[in-house]
Amino acid sequence: xxxxxxxxxxxxxxxxxxxxxxxxxxxxxxxxxxxxxxxxxxxxxxxxxxxxxxxxxxxxxxxxxxxxxxxxxxxxxxxxxxxxxxxxxxxxxxxxxxxxxxxxxxxxxxxxxxxxxxxxxxxxxxxxxxxxxxxxxxxxxxxxxxxxxxxxxxxxxxxxxxxxxxxxxxxxxxxxxxxxxxxxxxxxxxxxxxxxxxxxxxxxxxxxxxxxxxxxxxxxxxxxxxxxxxxxxxxxxxxxxxxxxxxxxxxxxxxxxxxxxxxxxxxxxxxxxxxxxxxxxxxxxxxxxxxxxxxxxxxxxxxxxxxxxxxxxxxxxxxxxxxxxxxxxxxxxxxxxxxxxxxxx
Amino acid sequence: xxxxxxxxxxxxxxxxxxxxxxxxxxxxxxxxxxxxxxxxxxxxxxxxxxxxxxxxxxxxxxxxxxxxxxxxxxxxxxxxxxxxxxxxxxxxxxxxxxxxxxxxxxxxxxxxxxxxxxxxxxxxxxxxxxxxxxxxxxxxxxxxxxxxxxxxxxxxxxxxxxxxxxxxxxxxxxxxxxxxxxxxxxxxxxxxxxxxxxxxxxxxxxxxxxxxxxxxxxxxxxxxxxxxxxxxxxxxxxxxxxxxxxxxxxxxxxxxxxxxxxxxxxxxxxxxxxxxxxxxxxxxxxxxxxxxxxxxxxxxxxxxxxxxxxxxxxxxxxxxxxxxxxxxxxxxxxxxxxxxxxxxx
Numbered sequence: 001x002x003x004x005x006x007x008x009x010x011x012x013x014x015x016x017x018x019x020x021x022x023x024x025x026x027x028x029x030x031x032x033x034x035x036x037x038x039x040x041x042x043x044x045x046x047x048x049x050x051x052x053x054x055x056x057x058x059x060x061x062x063x064x065x066x067x068x069x070x071x072x073x074x075x076x077x078x079x080x081x082x083x084x085x086x087x088x089x090x091x092x093x094x095x096x097x098x099x100x101x102x103x104x105x106x107x108x109x110x111x112x113x114x115x116x117x118x119x120x121x122x123x124x125x126x127x128x129x130x131x132x133x134x135x136x137x138x139x140x141x142x143x144x145x146x147x148x149x150x151x152x153x154x155x156x157x158x159x160x161x162x163x164x165x166x167x168x169x170x171x172x173x174x175x176x177x178x179x180x181x182x183x184x185x186x187x188x189x190x191x192x193x194x195x196x197x198x199x200x201x202x203x204x205x206x207x208x209x210x211x212x213x214x215x216x217x218x219x220x221x222x223x224x225x226x227x228x229x230x231x232x233x234x235x236x237x238x239x240x241x242x243x244x245x246x247x248x249x250x251x252x253x254x255x256x257x258x259x260x261x262x263x264x265x266x267x268x269x270x271x272x273x274x275x276x277x278x279x280x281x282x283x284x285x286x287x288x289x290x291x292x293x294x295x296x297x298x299x300x301x302x303x304x305x306x307x308x309x310x311x312x313x314x315x316x317x318x319x320x321x322x323x324x325x326x327x328x329x330x331x332x333x334x335x336x337x338x339x340x341x342x343x344x345x
Numbered sequence: 346x347x348x349x350x351x352x353x354x355x356x357x358x359x360x361x362x363x364x365x366x367x368x369x370x371x372x373x374x375x376x377x378x379x380x381x382x383x384x385x386x387x388x389x390x391x392x393x394x395x396x397x398x399x400x401x402x403x404x405x406x407x408x409x410x411x412x413x414x415x416x417x418x419x420x421x422x423x424x425x426x427x428x429x430x431x432x433x434x435x436x437x438x439x440x441x442x443x444x445x446x447x448x449x450x451x452x453x454x455x456x457x458x459x460x461x462x463x464x465x466x467x468x469x470x471x472x473x474x475x476x477x478x479x480x481x482x483x484x485x486x487x488x489x490x491x492x493x494x495x496x497x498x499x500x501x502x503x504x505x506x507x508x509x510x511x512x513x514x515x516x517x518x519x520x521x522x523x524x525x526x527x528x529x530x531x532x533x534x535x536x537x538x539x540x541x542x543x544x545x546x547x548x549x550x551x552x553x554x555x556x557x558x559x560x561x562x563x564x565x566x567x568x569x570x571x572x573x574x575x576x577x578x579x580x581x582x583x584x585x586x587x588x589x590x591x592x593x594x595x596x597x598x599x600x601x602x603x604x605x606x607x608x609x610x611x612x613x614x615x616x617x618x619x620x621x622x623x624x625x626x627x628x629x630x631x632x633x634x635x636x637x638x639x640x641x642x643x644x645x646x647x648x649x650x651x652x653x654x655x656x657x658x659x660x661x662x663x664x665x666x667x668x669x670x671x672x673x674x675x676x677x678x679x680x681x682x683x684x685x686x687x688x689x690x
Contacts, residue, residue: 065459073415073443074424082418086445095459098418098443100431114410114440118463233635260635267637290578290605292612292637 006049007319015043065095066313067115069108069125072100076285077255077302078126081148084306085124092314094121103192105129109137116141122313127151127193144316146309151195160316162309162325166196169298169329170203170252173280176296176331177250178211181340182278184219186248188239188258190232191225197254200282204252218246236261241269249277249340256281256288259295263336274338284332293335300329351394352664360388410440411658412460414453414470417445421630422600422647423471426493429651430469437659439466448537450474454482461486467658472496472538489661491654496540505661507654507670511541514643514674515548515597518625521641521676522595523556526685527623529564531593533584533603535577536570542599545627549597563591581606586614594622594685601626601633604640608681619683629677638680645674 012022017040025032025040032040068085070078082098089096097120101108108129115123122144130138131152138145138159147161155161170187177185187204189197201220208215221239223230230238236258243251244266253259259281266273273279273293281288284299308325315322357367362385370377370385377385413430415423427443434441442465446453453474460468467489475483476497483490483504492506500506515532522530532549534542546565553560566587568580575583581603588596589611598604604626611618618624618638626633629644653670660667 063462065463070418072424073418073427074421076419076421079417079419079424095455096444097459097463098445099441100443110440114442117408118410118442233631264635286578287632287635290609290632291635 006044006047008049009319011040011044011047011049014047015040062121063119064093065097065118065120066122066124066310067097067099067111067118067120069101069111069115069123069128070098071103071127073098076257076287077283077300080285080302081126081306081309084303084308085310086306087303088307088310088314101125101127101129103127103129109134112141112145116143122146122317124148124309124313125150128155131155132157144313146312146316148305148309149196151193153195160312160322160324162305162312162327164300164305165326165328166199167203167206169282169300170200171207172203172329172331173200173252173282173298174204174207175211176280176333176337177252177278178207178213180250180278180337182250183213183340184248185213185250185252186219186221186243186246187252187254188236188243188262189220189222189254190235190258191223193254194225197222200252200254216246219243219248231261232257233261233264236263237265237268240265244269244271244277250280250337251277252280252282254282256283256285256295256297259297259336260287260291263291263295273336275341278337278340280337282329284329289334296334296337297332298329299332301327351389351392352666353394354664356385356389356392356394359392360385407466408464409438410442410463410465411467411469411655412442412444412456412463412465414446414456414460414468414473415443416448416472418443421602421632422628422645425630425647426471426651426654429648429653430655431651432648433652433655433659446470446472446474448472448474454479457486457490461488467491467662469493469654469658470495473500476500477502489658491657491661493650493654494541496538498540505657505667505669507650507657507672509541509645509650510671510673511544512548512551514627514645515545516552517548517674517676518545518597518627518643519549519552520556521625521678521682522597522623523552523558525595525623525682527595528558528685529593529595530558531564531566531588531591531596532599533581533588533596533607534565534567534599535580535603536568538599539570542567545597545599561591564588564593576606577602578606578609581608582610582613585610589614589616589622595625595682596622597625597627599627601628601630601640601642604642604681605632605636608636608640618681620686623682623685625682627674629674634679641679641682642677643674644677646672 008022012019022040025037086096099111101111124146126148128147128150132154145159147159149163221242223235240262253262259279262279271277281295281297284297288295288297312322353364353367357364367385370382431441444456446456469491471493473492473495477499490504492504494508566584585607598607604624607624616622626640626642629642633640633642657667
């Protein structure tokens, strides 16, 4: 939770001068006498004023444009998040520019840098790989920035964030399978999204532990961390046979694309879903309801994630204090999960 | 096919001076004597040289950024086209910014305007609604611009284009159904993409005429032009019953999302695909191969469309002459089309 920041207004009130005088003084504008500049800087220092992104944004002329770093335009999950961003942006007359990071730290930094040089008013970053080690580079970002579903545990404190409760989501998915009578439940994850994968897996373990169910190492299959070229669908398609071969009757998949891959894998193996195997996804992308059977999933409020992050950015632009948000996912029961039936009874 | 443009090289060759002398002379750079400037301008005039976007871009400093107007980030077809754009851009060190038009003329113009003000080196516009009436506004775009699958018949001549042969695609789809023995074939289209819808419908009519098959008015169902809020999936889902009720046994759908909607509609109606009804889509998005049964479709070379358009933009930036390109789609036979069987035999 961020404390309320000291604003230029606060300093102006204390110093008994106008907002623009403070703003100019802090920028060393020669319109202000050296003596007054020094006095105002002293007051700002005493008040613990941080000459932050917000203040610098106010100094500059607004461009009424915000930049969004997306993973890829081909990512159906962030497509819906961006829809939520665009709805709020449009209602306030802001234009949205997008740039893709392809889940790669260097491309993410390059995308942020481009927005910065193109003078956007604020930046939203999805699925960020940035952490505290990059604080020095990040301090150069002179505009408000909000992270959406960041992938780093040690997120730089200078930024704000909106994120989903991945642990809760994993727990809900596995509790659903347990509620249907399954006891041998697998997790099919991805290696290149460290934080969300880890937290969804923790949710899985939590639900298993709370239900006093056994947990086997080979019930968890996670794609190779370095092999980011493999699509999520391919990951699901390839790894599902591994889990089936060790006897699981229900699988919680990292996301809907992995779950769709698992379904394709089952078709190839002649495994009926949900008769022989139950599958639960995560995300709630539209595609999940177009497939046969339609996918049971843990739904993220995608539009709300986008609109909350955009609203947070607007608040930051107006120098309002904001609090980081953690949103809750929910179970959407559809056709890929069913009551466990023992084939050998 | 556009005529080959006269380039600065052509003028330089004719005038017997260097490329940069011509470039400077046309920009009235005082490094060149007034006499030489006048002579070169005269030659340029005689050769019908158009001091176009390209020349103006060369005057300015490059930003190594290009802007792409996409329909929406949630459009799986353009997501793959953008992948082709990004591959070429990345290999040449260019960054890609995206902005969404939502298939709306005003938002399209706003997106182009933003790119222009943010000083991109070149612009790619997908699914454009701009036509000759907008020539005056368009002349203000001082950077090379390439249209991808434009929606206007009377495209402004000042721009270049890469497009798919929609008529050929429609013909291939219907010839495939005819080849399977179908004779009562419907077309399920969309009203808000006038040019591509019209041309795919023409391809349908052409194939029916060439096979001497009857054509009925009520075999063609097209969504309301003004009702752009309806998704393509909903269009397919709603209109498929109309076509089935008039006895068609095969349907060519405007695109894959409409076809997926038609499949969902069939599930609701208890119609088996492909046993009772054959369905053919258009586009070849990945999603089509994830559904059950996997979708037979007319595949656009999406990556090639993107990379060709980006290559064209690079050529324009280097003042090379370019020719508009029309790419051919191809049939991908999968599970939603089958040999016609008369149920009443």
